[in-house]
Amino acid sequence: MTKAHVNKLDSETLSALLDGEQHLAEGKISDQDVATFGRYALIGDAMRAQKNNNDIHIDISDNIALALESEPVYADFTQSTANKAPDTERSEAQQDNKVVAFNWRKPVAQLAIAASVAMFAIVGVNTLPQGAGEQESEIPLLQTTPLTGMASPVSYSSEPALENAEQGLRELQQQRIGALVLEHQRQARVAHSLQTAQNSDKAQEGKN
Amino acid sequence: MKVITFVLSLVLSFNVFANDTNPAKDLLLNMANAVHTRNFDASFVVVKGKAMEPYRWVHAKQGETELEHLSLLNGAGLEMVRVNDQVTYFEPQSQPYSINTDSIAGPIPEVLFKDIEALSSQYDFVLGGKGRIAGRAAQLVRIESKDEYKYNYWIWLDTESSLLLKAAYVNHQGEALEQLQLTHISVTEQPAPMILEVLNRNFPTPLPGNALEGEKSNATNWRIGWLPNGFKLLKSDRHKLDLNNELTDYYLYSDGFVEISVFVQRPLPGRRLSGSLTSGATTIYVHNGGNFDVSVVGNVPSQTAKAIAESVTRAL
Numbered sequence: 002m003t004k005a006h007v008n009k010l011d012s013e014t015l016s017a018l019l020d021g022e023q024h025l026a027e028g029k030i031s032d033q034d035v036a037t038f039g040r041y042a043l044i045g046d047a048m049r050a051q052k053n054n055n056d057i058h059i060d061i062s063d064n065i066a067l068a069l070e071s072e073p074v075y076a077d078f079t080q081s082t083a084n085k086a087p088d089t090e091r092s093e094a095q096q097d098n099k100v101v102a103f104n105w106r107k108p109v110a111q112l113a114i115a116a117s118v119a120m121f122a123i124v125g126v127n128t129l130p131q132g133a134g135e136q137e138s139e140i141p142l143l144q145t146t147p148l149t150g151m152a153s154p155v156s157y158s159s160e161p162a163l164e165n166a167e168q169g170l171r172e173l174q175q176q177r178i179g180a181l182v183l184e185h186q187r188q189a190r191v192a193h194s195l196q197t198a199q200n201s202d203k204a205q206e207g208k209n
Numbered sequence: 210m211k212v213i214t215f216v217l218s219l220v221l222s223f224n225v226f227a228n229d230t231n232p233a234k235d236l237l238l239n240m241a242n243a244v245h246t247r248n249f250d251a252s253f254v255v256v257k258g259k260a261m262e263p264y265r266w267v268h269a270k271q272g273e274t275e276l277e278h279l280s281l282l283n284g285a286g287l288e289m290v291r292v293n294d295q296v297t298y299f300e301p302q303s304q305p306y307s308i309n310t311d312s313i314a315g316p317i318p319e320v321l322f323k324d325i326e327a328l329s330s331q332y333d334f335v336l337g338g339k340g341r342i343a344g345r346a347a348q349l350v351r352i353e354s355k356d357e358y359k360y361n362y363w364i365w366l367d368t369e370s371s372l373l374l375k376a377a378y379v380n381h382q383g384e385a386l387e388q389l390q391l392t393h394i395s396v397t398e399q400p401a402p403m404i405l406e407v408l409n410r411n412f413p414t415p416l417p418g419n420a421l422e423g424e425k426s427n428a429t430n431w432r433i434g435w436l437p438n439g440f441k442l443l444k445s446d447r448h449k450l451d452l453n454n455e456l457t458d459y460y461l462y463s464d465g466f467v468e469i470s471v472f473v474q475r476p477l478p479g480r481r482l483s484g485s486l487t488s489g490a491t492t493i494y495v496h497n498g499g500n501f502d503v504s505v506v507g508n509v510p511s512q513t514a515k516a517i518a519e520s521v522t523r524a525l
Contacts, residue, residue, distance in 0.1 A: 182491070191310070200327075
């Protein structure tokens with residue numbers, strides 16, 4: 002209690018001293034904590050700053066740098082060089098072959114429908130008029146919407162469109178065509194390895 | 210003098226026949242070689258009618274290791290990464306998977322990066338004119354189908370680096386249906402650091418060759434009565450489609466250049482119409498076969514797809 006009281010008194014003196022309300026007594030400052038002195042000086046500067054147009058220099062860059070260091074990284078573009086070592090270590094430790102960590106170029110999973118599928122959104126089924134004189138080779142064309150940002154994508158929810166049977170059927174057909182195109186794309190990927198396998202089989206048969 | 214000239218020309222022309230060199234074929238082989246050995250970073254767009262797909266294509270040869278990365282930049286995206294003989298596909302909505310194959314099945318027909326000799330029985334290789342593509346001197350090579358059941362494919366090659374600059378599926382009226390155009394390419398001595406990062410990644414173990422095939426028993430369910438010359442059956446099975454979980458009997462055919470898929474499915478309810486749909490060079494023909502539906506998908510003219518679909522009958 003006594004100490005606090007003393008301190009308070011000291012502070013008052015110091016404050017008064019800095020504000021020029023009291024004359025500087027020799028050796029008085031040295032008694033004061035240097036940090037406290039600095040703080041009061043700053044407060045005084047701030048209060049007078051407006052009046053005198055003085056700039057206040059507060060150096061907080063060190064603190065910010067320190068804080069930034071402990072800040073989590075949200076987008077690390079230097080990942081390839083900086084984090085390589087721990088990354089590989091981790092994956093080696095896990096010893097599994099599942100890769101998902103293709104962070105730098107991961108397809109946007111939220112956009113559920115591949116562009117190539119949405120492309121085939123059908124808006125209607127049109128057959129060309131099959132009137133007399135029409136060429137027999139004429140092929141009916143299914144009407145589609147071109148892929149633009151505005152075209153509604155193929156819907157994969159199997160909600161039956163009860164109020165409009167035609168619409169429901171269209172959706173079914175749309176879904177099916179989307180699925181077929183995707184399947185064709187996927188199957189075509191193995192086509193070449195299948196073909197080389199077939200060819201090498203044949204070559205071996207030829208030898209035998 | 211005249212006699213000497215005549216003899217000389219005879220000798221020269223004989224030499225040409227004796228070597229049987231086709232400059233167009235040589236250029237394509239050079240291109241296949243360049244695509245496998247150069248370090249390059251390229252961007253291209255594929256234009257299909259009114260739709261457009263931009264891609265980035267990076268290739269590196271680091272020592273004995275070949276790295277290739279192809280990615281679709283619009284929409285949900287699609288990433289394809291090749292490390293030597295293993296290609297991994299990253300698709301939205303499904304787990305990444307790898308295939309043991311030495312080329313990426315992207316918008317450029319795979320066979321062009323390999324031995325095109327296999328196509329000789331079905332296609333002619335013709336040298337076209339010169340031009341300027343993507344700011345470089347280019348030479349056109351036309352791959353012409355010998356019959357009208359398939360499209361022609363035209364390729365413009367960089368006369369300096371032999372790399373591909375432009376390509377197009379062209380119908381027999383000479384109209385480009387689907388075009389691929391490089392917008393930028395840089396060929397460098399050293400591989401790009403970005404692609405080398407692939408070396409530090411683990412990829413899924415490739416599926417064994419037969420894992421992609423389902424039940425094999427259905428090969429006799431349907432009879433596909435007609436196919437253009439040169440198409441061979443690669444696989445047939447019965448499996449469920451990923452997107453709508455529908456069961457289908459499936460047949461995959463290829464002539465070495467393009468693939469054709471034939472799907473036979475239960476009929477959809479309601480009034481079903483037969484008809485075709487196209488997007489760029491891809492045709493989808495849906496055929497109402499009575500108590501079953503046939504769909505044909507592939508980079509062939511709709512007439513061809515129609516003829517194939519209508520030739521499918523129930524095997525007795």
